[in-house]
Amino acid sequence: MNERENELKTSPATALWTKGTLTKHKTMLRHLSEFKTTLYFEDVNDDLLARFELSLINKGLSNNYCYKSMKDIKTFFNWATKRGYNKNMAYQSYSQRFRDETKRVFNNKC
Numbered sequence: 001m002n003e004r005e006n007e008l009k010t011s012p013a014t015a016l017w018t019k020g021t022l023t024k025h026k027t028m029l030r031h032l033s034e035f036k037t038t039l040y041f042e043d044v045n046d047d048l049l050a051r052f053e054l055s056l057i058n059k060g061l062s063n064n065y066c067y068k069s070m071k072d073i074k075t076f077f078n079w080a081t082k083r084g085y086n087k088n089m090a091y092q093s094y095s096q097r098f099r100d101e102t103k104r105v106f107n108n109k110c
Contacts, residue, residue, distance in 0.1 A: 001022070001025065001026060001029065004016065004022050004025075005022060008022065025076055027069075028072050028073055032052065035051075035055050036048075041077075041080065041085065041087070041088045042087075042088050044077070044090055044091050046090065046093060046094050049091065049094045053066055056069060067096060070094075071096075073091070074092075077091045077092075
């Protein structure tokens, strides 16, 4: 996160992430740290991601928010893997429990 934050400050025109993306990832990391205080890439597997997703739902967050948060986690892990920070590929096989209900409602109306 610090790397992306510094990039936004020093060269915002060529930064890989926007300020909004950085904010989303910081929020996701805050939720993860509330769920499990010490977390390493090696700890991530299907069971941990399923328990994390349920913890978001148990906080009273909407299915849509949980769906997007889990998508953000995969995006972050993809970025970390490409940059060489992560070697654990277990996150790729995780299938979310809940779907984005707004897409289904929109598609049914068309």
